[in-house]
Every structure is written in structure tokens, then in C-alpha cells.
Amino acid sequence: MMKGLKKWRLFSLLAVLTVFLAGCGQEELSTLLPAGQVGKDQFKLLMLSSGIMLFVILVVVAIYVVALIRFRRSKLGEDFIPEQVEGSHKLELVWTIIPIILIIILAVPTVYYTYKLGDVKAMEEVNDDGKAKHLVVDVTAKLYWWEFEYPELGIVTAQELVVPTKEKIYFNLKAADVKHSFWIPAIGGKMDTNVENLNKFYLTFDKESEGLKDGVFYGKCAELCGPSHSLMDFKVKTLPRDEFNAWAKNMKATEDAKSVANANADGEKVFQASCATCHAVSGAGQGGAPGPNLASFGDRNRVAGFLEHNEKDLKEWIKNPQKVKPGNTMPSFENQLSDQELDDLAEYLLGLSVEQ
């Protein structure tokens, strides 16, 4: 009996381990494969707390199983009347003090990391020439897309956050309409974008996104914000610092371009007539536009944050955005653009690029 039980326990332990090891998820969006200091700190806490909790579970289950085996009425007989034990002060003390110790073991690093991850003083630091020492990104969450503004660099982009690796990036988080929450699972925990105040936090990106499945990390909206909450994805491209600088320079260079080089001229006309009131194709300037900035649209990984990045899906999206992403603020162009105009527009949009 006991031998069989031991085997069974070993087996279940192995099964749990297998599930656990196989269950690390996908690199671009799993919290179990952290690719930044914040995520790694949180992962350490996860391991510590899981360890403590596994210990608690094992103790409880051990007592439980033994009690169930030893004290069955079928074994003890129908007429057996157990001793009516009142309790034990000693035992009560034991199972009060040991949990308190376990909790202290968990509480100390918790408090330490809470302050460590909440430290955003460096955001205000400036160089001798008055420029911010660290890269600051202003994130504005809107129904249902993300705007990323780099105030020091004078550029703005949307849906795809581009950041340099191996340095602290500070974020100002805000929502323009209803509350959202900014979450890049593989990089670090989330923070809400509130409607009435600015939230600040930092993340570091240790790994270049190029090697990942889609070449990007996945970002999510984590607060229910309406019908298309589940479609409010964004992507994160992480580049070495010099490549990031080049990207920023190219973005800035789109400032004066009245028309985009090598672009589909007909498509550009359609864009100017139908889209330009809400969307900019210049990556320079400030945020706050009604629609996502499209300066680097051709470089992006997804249409509307989640559709495949191809002409067919793009046209589908432009024709009927409400069908694809209900509740967003983009009007439908199904009856306003001819097929030819749509083709031209799609070609033009997919040609918008700042990466050479």
C-alpha cells in the first residue's frame, strides 16, 4: 500500500514538473520567460512565493492524506466514538508562528521590490545641456489603440512601440477616453492608464526583438475598456541603441517630406482626401491626433494591432473597421472608396517606411 502510494506521489510530482517546465509559454509574451529587469524581478518573486506556497500545500496534503487513511470509519468500526479533543495551545501556536515566519520571508523582498520598481526619480534627471538623461515615452491609450510619443526626440508613433535595449525606459501613462492598462508580459508587469492622472513607471528591455517569432514582443490592454478590449494589442520592437537612434532620426526626417518618396501617387491623393484629417504620415511632432500615426506603417507587424499585415486585411479593415474592431472611432469607407482607390491606398500605406 505505502509503496504504491510513494510511486503514485513520485509520478504526480513528475507530471507537475513536466507541465511546469513545458509550460513556459511563448517567448514574445510569457511572463515566465522575462526579457527585462522588471520582469525578472517579478519572476524571482514568483519563484520564491511559489516555493513557499508549494511547501504549505505539501504540508497540508500530507496531514490530510494520512488522516484520511488512518481515521476512516470503515476501518475503525461503526460504533467507535473518538475522544472529544478540545484543542491544543501548543499546536495553535505552531501553526500561527510558522505561517508568520513564512510570510515575513515573502514580505521582505515584496516591500523591497515594490520600492525598487516604483522608483521613477531618475525620470527628471537632466544632462548638463538640459536634456533628459533617460528615454521617456508618453503612452496614451485610446479606443482601441496606443499612441507612443517621444517628447525629447520630437517624434510620435502608434501601435508599435520602438525602444532601445539594455537601458531603463521611463513611461508616462495616460488614457484619453476610458481606463486601459499597459502590459508587456514578457518585459514586466502592467500599469493602468487612468483618465485623470499620469502614471509613471519604468521597464528595461534586455533582448532584441529581432529573433522572436514575429520580430516583436506582444503588448496587451489589461483593463476592460469596451467591446474591442481583447483586440487592443500592440507590439514592441526592441533595437540596439545605435539602430534606435537611426530609427528616431528617420522618423524625425519625415517631418518635411510633403510627399513620401517612391510612393503610389494615386494612393497618396486618396489618403490626403480621405484619411489625412485623422492620420499623420509624418512621424515628427506631438501626439494627440484622432487616429494612429502612420509614418512607419509599412514597417509594422500588424494592421489595427492584431490583423495580419497584408493588403487583403488592410483593405478589409479600411472598408469596415466597425466589423473588425467594434466600437472604435474610425468611420467605414466601404461605400466611399472604389476598389481601385482602395488598392492604391493600401499600396501607399504599406509603402510608408522609415526602415531602410
Place this chain on the structure above:
Amino acid sequence: MSSVAQKRGFGAALWDWMTTVDHKKIGILYLIGGGFFFVVGGIEAMIIRLQLLKPNNDLVSAGLFNDLITMHGTTMIFLAAMPILFGFMNYIMPLQIGARDVAFPFINSLGFWMFFLGGVFLNVSWFFGQVPDAGWTSYASLSLASPGHGIDFYAIGLQIAGGGTLMGGINFLVTIINMRAPGMTYMRMPLFTWTTFVASAMILFAFPPLTVGLFFLTFDRMFDANFFDHQMGGNTIIWEHIFWIFGHPEVYILILPAFGIFSEIFSIFSRKRLFGYPAMVFATVLIGFLGFMVWAHHMFTVGLGPTANAIFAVATMAIAVPTGVKIFNWLLTIWGGSIVMTTPMLYALGFIPSFVMGGVTGVMQGAAPLDYQLHDSYFIVAHFHYVIVGGVVLAILAGVHLYWPKMFGTMLSETLGKITFVFFFVGFHCTFLIQHWLGFWGMPRRVWTYMDGQGWNTANLISSIGALLMAIGVIVMVINIIMTTVKNVRVGNDPWGDGRTLEWAIPSPPPFYNFTQTPLVRGLDTVWIEKQEGNATGLTFAEPITDIHMPHGSIIPFFMTVGLFIAGFGAMYHQETSWGLPLLIFGLAWTFVSMAMRSLKDDLGYHVTKEEIQADINNASKGGQN
């Protein structure tokens, strides 16, 4: 009494139930009402899991999905779990303390009707096609932006239902403080009565914040106030605080009575006194206190700053200590006992590992920096279903099997009960265990659908299959209830054989006045003590047979609530229609007139005479059980 009612016509029986002020009948009404909403919420859950069965599914639209998750959460918490527990509290608690009814039978009835019509009001939204869609938490920026009347149904429906709950809580408190039988000191109260007491005290302090919050929301949406509109100087974070100042104690209001039910079960089916009773009571009270001091752990990612987060993180972890004390005392209760595997005991034994897992994931989320990752992911969905289903729902199912014979005089089939347990228990773990990993793998909660290629497909499929198993379990239980009712095999006072508290020493179901004579309580588990000392009835009486003073039934509670129900529609439509405002005034006037009738008309009740009681006793001793 109930058999008399059955022989009358349907109309008379309906009138009897609608006017009843008997705590036992109201308890049954709560169980029926809560059971109905449990099925409704369960169907909503099944549709949710079907939608998430595979990636890019479009079984339901995005908008309808948000309706479903909102109504599932709201229904299960406010209209299923709370009322069903209220049903047990209503039925069992007065019996456990040797009382003839609750302190305020009229208010008890009013509380039930407010819950029920409030719940109906909320669910009527389905027929209007404008359903609450901002989640059961209804965070302010989204709930203010939500078009249509969905959120109005939420605010007014919960306001009415919440009022009923508050009345019930106060009623239980007064009952326990004032109406205990002679000798029933606080430290001799059965643990279910204790948990009812602490949960009621928590209701007293937790529901007023909800009332205030819902009024703010109502006024913002329907009367142009700006409590939460940040563009007009309001603040949405205030709603989050108010909601969770209510919302966190609420989960302890749910789990404490569940603890109470399991404490009774462990004791009865191990034939052993509850281990460390004073520690159990102290832990219950401590959980009640700490429950009010941790609400901001729902708001770690809101940006309250590291100091607030650190304080609430440590406070949250502290709750694990009294909860752990309870778990170990239960383990030591069965340790050295004589465990028999009845259906209620199976649920209780299933509860321990399930709830421990839910508890430890709670502590993990108490670690604020880790919560930044877990918050609003599927991990939290797994966590709160482990505590609410693994704790509260298992307790409810256990309680149904345990107290069914006491309430209806028939025994649910043990075989079918065990089948229910196996399906439900396996299905529950199958549904929710894997969801912890979905959270780790980056899946946010409340998502209508998910793209392929994120590694979530298999886990979601497993989860949906588990939900199906749970549904099968519940269906088997419904079949069990129907079969048992049809067979109608009557049972005696103590069908489980090892009852320890007063309710097991009176007939099943008890006479409408509960106790022929008020019992004398000689210790914890008084019936057990009496029986061990050779008193086969389990009761020693504290008084001779005397006339019993009983209250009359009344339809006024129902009418009072109907007025509020009507006024709710008036408030909702007063901005866009001309009849809204008159309807609002009419509804409120209706309620006030009903209240005036109650106040102005003296109802002194009636007496059950000595002779009638003596006749009942003779009848019972002649073998009138069957």
C-alpha cells in the same frame, strides 16, 4: 404545517409563500431564488467558455460577450452565492441557537423580496437588449461611457438587492445577540452561527459603501451629477476605492458562512468536536477585521505609489495566518476522528485542497510587484474561482446535501450526490487549474476572443471541457432533487445519525414554531452532550410548555418592493420620456404608502396554544414522523 399548505389550492399556497414571515420558508425562498440565478449565471458561464473554446471564435459578438461576463459575475456574487448562503443562514441559524424565528420576521421577508425583485430588475435588462457591460466591478470611466441603459439596470438592480442584503445582515445580528436559548453563550454557539454573526457584521459595514457608490453612479448617469466625471472635476479612482471597500469584505462575507458549513460537516462526519474551537472563533473574527483593511490590493496597478502598495501587500499576506489556523484546525478535527464518506463530507474533503490552492495564489498576488504581472490576467480568474467555487460553491453544494433532509424531510440520493461531486470537482479543477498558466502566458482576463498562435489554444480547450463537466454535475444534482422529491421517503430528526447541534434534535422539517419548548444549552454541541449522557431526544428544556407568540404573515413587504421596482424604471427613463418622472414618483409613493400601512396598522400576532403544542407532541411520539 407545510403538509397542510400542500393540500390547499395553488393560489392559496402561492399566497402563503408570498406573505410568509417564517424564517424557514424565507430560507427556502432564498434557496429557490438563489438556485434560479445560479442556473442563469451558470448558463452565462457555459456560453463564455464555448466562445473561448477556440481562437478567433465568433459564437457571440464582442458586445454580447461583455454583457455575459458582467452578468455572470454580478449574478453569481449578488444573486446566487449570497442568497443561497442567506437561505442557509435563515433556515439553520435560528434553529442552532434555539430560537423560534429571527428577530424581525417582517424585515426578513422584506429583505428577501428586495433581493429577488432587485435580481429580476437586473436580469430584465436582457429583454430590453441593454445589458450591463462594464464588468461586475463596473469601473467608472467605462461605466459612464457605456451607452444605453445597461449600467442603469446594474446600478438600480443592485441598489434594491443590496438593500435587502443589508436588512438581512442586521436582522441576523440582532437575532444572534438577543435570541439565543438559555445557556447558549457566545462561546457555545455552533461555528455556522458564529460565521453568520461575523459575516452579518461585515455586511453591516461593507454594504453602505456599495450603496453610496451605486447612488453616485446612478446620479452621474441619470441625474447629471459628476462624481466620477474627471472632466467636470470628478474622479474615477474614487469608484474603485468605494467598490473595493465593499468588494473585498464581500468575498469574506461569502467565504465565512462557507467555513461555517464545513466546520459543521467536519465535526458531524468525524464524530468529533471541532478542534480548537476558541481559535476557530478568533480566526473568524480576525478575518472579519482584516477583510476591511486590504481592499487596495485590488488596485496595485492603479498607481497608488510604492508606500500604499507595500502596506496593503503586507496586510493582505497577514490574512493567510488566521485562514491557515482554520485549515489546520479542520485537519486536526478529522485527525483522530471516525471519518465517514457521505456526500457532504466528500465536498468538505474536496474543499480543503481546493481552497488551500486558492488561498496560496491569493498570497502570491498579495506580493504587489508580482501582482503587476498577475493582475487582470487569467491567473486572477483562476484564483478567485478557486476560492469562490472551491470554497463557497462547494460549501453550498455540501450544505444542500447536508441540510436537505432537515428542510424537506427527505434524503437526497447518496449515489447521485457522489456522482455530482465527482463531475463537479473534476470539472472545476479541469476548468480553472490551467487558467493559472494562461495568466502566466500573458492572456488578459475579460477577452472576448484571442488570436491563434499565442500558445493558448489547448489550455482554453481544456478549460472549456472542464466547464462542461461542472454543468453535468449540476444537472445530476437537479435530477437528484427531483427524484428525491417524487419518491418522498420521510426521515427522522437526525438522519445523519451524528448531529451535534440543536437543529438535529427537532423533527425534519421542523414545526413552524421550531421548538415545542425553548431548549436549555449545556455546552458546545449540546445535542451530542445530551445523547452521550443517555438523553435520547438530545434536548433538555428550559421551560414548561406554554403558549407561543407568533407573527402574522404579510403581503406588505412584497408591495413595498414592487414600488421600488417601478421607481427604478422611472428613474431610468426620466431623461428621455415624459412618463419617467411621474413613474418614479408613483413608485416611491407606492412604497411609502406601503410603509405607512405597516406603521399605522398594529399587528400583534397570534398565539399557538398549549393544547395545540401538546397535540403535536403526542402526534410525533405516536410515530407521526411518517
